[in-house]
Amino acid sequence: MTGVQLAALILVAVTATVVVLTPDALRQALVLGIFGLALTLLFFTFQAPDVALSEIVVSTVGLPLIILLALRKIGEQERSREQQEDE
Amino acid sequence: MSRRTRLAMFAIAGPGLAVVMLIGMHGMPAFGHYHGVYGLLIDKIEVPERHATDLVTALNFDIRAFDTLGEEFILFASVAGVALLLRKLRHEREGKRSRGIEDHSFAGASAGLQLASLYLVPLLIALGCYIVVHGALTPGGGFQGGIVLAAGPLAILLAGRYFAMKRLAPEWMLEASEAIGAAGYALIGVAGLIIAGVYLKNFLPLGTPAMLLSAGMMPINSVAVGLEVTGAFLVVWTEFLDQELFVERGTGGDNA
Numbered sequence: 001m002t003g004v005q006l007a008a009l010i011l012v013a014v015t016a017t018v019v020v021l022t023p024d025a026l027r028q029a030l031v032l033g034i035f036g037l038a039l040t041l042l043f044f045t046f047q048a049p050d051v052a053l054s055e056i057v058v059s060t061v062g063l064p065l066i067i068l069l070a071l072r073k074i075g076e077q078e079r080s081r082e083q084q085e086d087e
Numbered sequence: 088m089s090r091r092t093r094l095a096m097f098a099i100a101g102p103g104l105a106v107v108m109l110i111g112m113h114g115m116p117a118f119g120h121y122h123g124v125y126g127l128l129i130d131k132i133e134v135p136e137r138h139a140t141d142l143v144t145a146l147n148f149d150i151r152a153f154d155t156l157g158e159e160f161i162l163f164a165s166v167a168g169v170a171l172l173l174r175k176l177r178h179e180r181e182g183k184r185s186r187g188i189e190d191h192s193f194a195g196a197s198a199g200l201q202l203a204s205l206y207l208v209p210l211l212i213a214l215g216c217y218i219v220v221h222g223a224l225t226p227g228g229g230f231q232g233g234i235v236l237a238a239g240p241l242a243i244l245l246a247g248r249y250f251a252m253k254r255l256a257p258e259w260m261l262e263a264s265e266a267i268g269a270a271g272y273a274l275i276g277v278a279g280l281i282i283a284g285v286y287l288k289n290f291l292p293l294g295t296p297a298m299l300l301s302a303g304m305m306p307i308n309s310v311a312v313g314l315e316v317t318g319a320f321l322v323v324w325t326e327f328l329d330q331e332l333f334v335e336r337g338t339g340g341d342n343a
Contacts, residue, residue, distance in 0.1 A: 001118050049226035050143040053218065057234040061241060062320060069327040 008042040029067040033060045138293040139223040139302035147228060148308040152287040155308070156272060159315055163269045166319040173326040204246035208255075211239035215317070222309035223302035229312025236313065237320035249332060253325070261321045268315025275304055275311065 015035040022028040036059020043052035116122055129142060129150065139145040147155050215236030222228030243252040275287070282290035294301030 050141075050228065050231060053227055053231035054234055057238050061238050062234065062324075065241075065324060066327060069331055073327075073330060 002045075005042075005045045008038070008045045011038045012042050014038075025071055026068070029064045029071065032067070033064045036060050036063070134296055137289075137302055137305075138296040139305055140297050141223055141226055141228070143226065144222040144228040144305055144309065145302070147230075148222070148305045148312075149289055149303065152276070152308065155312065156276065156287065159269055159272055159312060162319050163265065163315065166265065166322055169323050170326050173330050201246040204242045207242040207245075208239050211235055211242060215239060215313075219309055219313035220299065220306060223305040224297055224299070229309040230316050232309070233313040233316025234320055236317040237324075240321060241324060244328070249328060256321055256325075258322070258325060261318045261325065263318070264314045265318025265322060268311045268313070268318060271311035271314065272308060275307055279304070 012035070015031070015038040019028060019031050019035045022031050036055060039059060040052045040056040043049075043055055121127075129146060133139055133142050133145045133150075137145045137149055139149070215232045215234075215238075217232070218227035218235055219229055219232030222232065240252050240256040243249075243255060277286070279288040279290050280286045289303035289305075291303040291307075293303050296302075300306060
């Protein structure tokens with residue numbers, strides 16, 4: 001195992017822990033993107049460029065965007081439900 | 088469950104998991120020592136028998152092409168499910184609150200961000216096309232290139248112009264791209280069945296290794312998967328964004 005690979009592994013472990021420890025779901029979605037970048041680096045250093053290529057777009061753009069939009073949708077629904085209950 | 092209970096449970100489960108993993112990892116081959124026969128075999132036959140220089144693409148689009156068919160239809164079905172769910176919601180409320188949506192633009196996007204995003208659009212599309220057509224030669228292929236392609240129009244959204252994004256990639260085009268990609272892959276399989284006698288068996292000349300048009304049907308498969316993946320991701324994003332921007336709040340979100 002080379003030093004670069006070791007560094008990538010440690011980076012993944014650290015960022016993954018940060019994702020778990022982030023309390024707010026909105027921030028978590030953004031930290032998840034950084035974790036995805038770390039994973040991309042890991043795949044690249046372990047000579048899997050095919051996986052790295054898909055991971056970089058899926059994890060930094062695709063997944064956080066879908067999570068953010070879904071979170072907003074859920075928030076809206078909860079707000080409208082509260083309004084209905086108030087009325 | 089309170090925080091304390093959860094931590095207590097973790098204190099028991101964490102070490103337990105660690106022990107199980109240590110036992111499991113104990114008998115593993117040393118780092119970098121590969122003992123599988125399959126991988127070595129593929130590595131040996133892929134260039135002489137398939138004329139593809141990228142092992143992963145040769146696996147995905149030829150040697151185990153049937154698996155890819157399944158994966159493609161998993162993606163297709165899940166995207167269709169998302170679209171179905173979100174569209175039904177839209178019809179329920181769209182009528183009432185969709186005034187003023189034509190003005191939508193990102194409130195917070197600075198001029199620099201907008202310019203950088205617009206520069207990204209052609210670059211991403213060119214890179215995506217490159218990765219799709221060179222699937223059999225260099226790392227990449229239909230899925231990887233397709234998702235880079237899908238990120239291209241998305242950069243217009245970053246520049247704050249959702250309607251321009253919808254003009255570049257209108258919904259009918261995305262749906263057509265996804266459907267043609269999925270159907271195309273299945274039909275290439277049928278062509279293999281008719282010409283070569285086995286479903287998804289290569290029926291095209293293999294060409295010279297490392298040339299753009301080589302490796303038989305792999306480039307066509309790659310293009311079909313690329314079309315499907317591009318369409319699929321953009322359909323999901325557009326459906327979600329339509330939900331955000333058109334439903335309920337007519338003036339468009341300042342934070343989408």
